[in-house]
Amino acid sequence: MKNSIPITPLLLSLAGLLPFVWGMLTRVSSPLMMWSELWLGNGLTGTNVQLTYGTVIMCFMSGVLWGFATKTKQTQAIICYSLSILPALGVFFLVSSNTENKLTFLMLGFFVLFFIDFLFSKLGLTPSWWLRLRGGLTALVLFCLAAPHITF
Template sequence: MSDRVPSAALWLGAAGALPFIALALAVRFAPVPGNFVAETLLTGYGTAILSFMGGVHWGLAMRDHRPWQYAASVLPALYAWPALWLSAETGWLYLGAGFALLLAFDFWAGLRGWTPFWYARLRPPLTLAAVGSLLFAALLA
């Protein structure tokens, strides 16, 4: 098995990190009302992406026929949803914790061969971008 991250996954994953970075910077540096719009969008984007990341495990469950993996795949979406009702700063910290927990689960799944070998190389920098952006926004907003 190759540990090389497919170029499409690498580039598209990096493209998906850009809104986290741009929105976190806008939260901090955009004038009112732009920073309020960025706050709302950052929470929404974080919620959507954490939910999307759970979908990875749905796809793997369909491939490998592991019923419990279907259940695990919906947990990120169920976890992320309350962030939409929390204060912006609390929601960003909450989402950051969710991304960190999902990364730990992804490593655990990878050690058991349930994810492609390269997936463990792709996830840390993308998680760092997401969590770092959410922390930046939460601590400096």
């Protein structure tokens, strides 16, 4: 099928969710959090691993968007290159700040990133399967970041 997500990007993207899932699990389970802090350290536990890895992913995605922007010319190029650096700059300024709302800002960043993905897709800069992959990944990342605050 023309729009099916190739297996390699799909599997690598799913593997890329592991730090978000691990962060969520250690945020909702006190015993798991204690084990993780003891054996892996505070940096690979809970909010810390989600913020650190989320920052890495936002910067990585800025590079991906920059690559898509290379397909543009003139005014469209100025706009697309400018949009491509927003995730990296945003995560640097918002997540690196002293605010207590870092996870909220990171979630906002992933919403903005998906909007840029959507725009680049509509401009024909991405593979035909891109939005399907990015939509699912974004939803799962947002769930992992928000899950500890959701009551069932």
